[in-house]
Amino acid sequence: GAVVSQHPSWVICKSGTSVKIECRSLDFQATTMFWYRQFPKQSLMLMATSNEGSKATYEQGVEKDKFLINHASLTLSTLTVTSAHPEDSSFYICSARASVGAFFGQGTRLTVV
Amino acid sequence: AQSVTQLDSHVSVSEGTPVLLRCNYSSSYSPSLFWYVQHPNKGLQLLLKYTSAATLVKGINGFEAEFKKSETSFHLTKPSAHMSDAAEYFCVVSDLAGNTGKLIFGQGTTLQVKP
Numbered sequence: 429g430a431v432v433s434q435h436p437s438w439v440i441c442k443s444g445t446s447v448k449i450e451c452r453s454l455d456f457q458a459t460t461m462f463w464y465r466q467f468p469k470q471s472l473m474l475m476a477t478s479n480e481g482s483k484a485t486y487e488q489g490v491e492k493d494k495f496l497i498n499h500a501s502l503t504l505s506t507l508t509v510t511s512a513h514p515e516d517s518s519f520y521i522c523s524a525r526a527s528v529g530a531f532f533g534q535g536t537r538l539t540v541v
Numbered sequence: 542a543q544s545v546t547q548l549d550s551h552v553s554v555s556e557g558t559p560v561l562l563r564c565n566y567s568s569s570y571s572p573s574l575f576w577y578v579q580h581p582n583k584g585l586q587l588l589l590k591y592t593s594a595a596t597l598v599k600g601i602n603g604f605e606a607e608f609k610k611s612e613t614s615f616h617l618t619k620p621s622a623h624m625s626d627a628a629e630y631f632c633v634v635s636d637l638a639g640n641t642g643k644l645i646f647g648q649g650t651t652l653q654v655k656p
Contacts, residue, residue, distance in 0.1 A: 432584075434584070462644070471647065471649050472631070473646075474644070521585065523644070530635075530644055534583055535582070535584045
C-alpha cells in the first residue's frame with residue numbers, strides 16, 4: 429500500500445515555542461492531506477484539510493492562526509503549532525488521500541512543558 | 542450528515558475465540574465505510590473498506606466485515622482472536638459524495654485479548 433511518513437514521531441517543546449510537523453507521501457502524489465488530533469483514549473478529530481497550492485480548510489473551532497498548515501508540494505504538508513501551550517499536548521496524525529483511499533502517517537506525540 | 546457509532550467502547554475476548562466489533566452508520570447516501578486499527582502510540586492501518594461492491598468485505602489479518610443496509614451496520618468480525626489483535630479499532634465513514642474525502646471516525650473500540 430501507499431506510504432505516508434510523518435516526522436518527528438515525538439517532540440517535547442517549551443511553552444511559547446513553535447513546532448513543525450511534516451507529513452510526506454513517499455510513493456504517490458497527494459493533492460489533499462488531512463490533519464487530525466487525538467486526545468488520550470479518544471477518537472480522531474479532524475482539524476483541517478490541506479490542499480496543495482491553496483489555503484487549508486479548517487474545521488469549526490480550530491484556530492487557523494495557531495495551527496498553520498502549508499501544502500507547498502504534492503508530497504508534503506506541514507503543520508506548525510505556534511506559541512505552543514501545555515493544552516496543545518496531543519497526538520497529531522496526518523493522512524494523505526490516494527486514488528485507492530486514505531493512508532495515515534505514524535503520528536506525532538507532542539508534549540509541551 | 543454522516544456519522545458512525547461504535548456500540549462498544551471495550552471488548553474483551555479470549556485468544557482463539559471469535560471477535561465481534563459493532564458499528565452502525567448514518568448516511569443520506571450510499572456510504573464508503575472503513576475499519577482501521579491503531580496500536581499504542583502508532584498511526585492507523587487500514588483493515589478493510591466497503592465501497593458499494595460486495596457486501597461482505599475481507600480484510601487483512603483474517604478480519605472481515607459485512608455491510609447491511611437494512612440494519613445500517615458494518616460490524617467487524619474475526620473467527621479466532623490472536624494476542625496481536627489487541628489494539629484500538631475505528632469504524633470510519635467517508636464523505637466521498639461531498640468529494641472532500643473527509644473521514645469521520647467512530648469513538649473507537651478497545652479490543653483486549655486474554656491468553
